[in-house]
Amino acid sequence: MRQSQIINLDEKRDFEVNSSNLKHVRSFCREVFEKLNIKQDLKDELVLAIAEAAQNIVKHAYNNEETEDKMEIKISVSNGQLEIGFFDKGRPVEKDKIRHRKIDDIKPGGLGTFFIQQIMDAVVFKEGEKPWINHLILSKNLNN
């Protein structure tokens, strides 16, 4: 079956912003990607990219502090184009400060953003529309 036969979908879910919910983020993604006719390896990579982005919200937008806020993750596929939206109400993202560490600089940390960039075609930060503060969009063409 060709990948262009991927169905269109649009699903979203809210998650409390804390590290113990990252497993629920992964479960949601796996559940959604089960509906797509894409290879398991690609599904695993996409789950990793999404979980890393969710982790960055917990770590950076909220400094890993306790909050009652929720983040929203929206996964859409249209004509083989995957778009994943992340919405949060944490600290505004300072786009200029986002960079992954140099890959030959071996130290713990800074790998999450590198993984996201390796896996996805595009990573775009936008100002969120009310009530959201941050809106991150990850996209990938599944037809390639």
Added chain:
Amino acid sequence: MSYRVTEENNISTVYLDGEIDMDVTERAKEVIMPLIEAKKEVHLNLKDVQYMDSSGISVLIESHQKATELGTKVTLKEISKSVLKVIMMAKLEQILNLD
């Protein structure tokens, strides 16, 4: 994540099981680091780790660096396919001790 530790000939083997993400990395470090600080050779058996993210990879890097600093060694054993893929994505296969 769950774990068990076995000891044989001054080698401590830590069998990790489950998914290793930011939520469990402190617990993983609490198990692994004291063994390294006791200057034991440590084997991390990863055959039952189905998922590891950048936080888990950070634990592997920290363990490796601490062991090197203290003159001992951490070796990754029976690495599951999914973990190996993430190690390779991080381009660490030549840095960490893989067996």
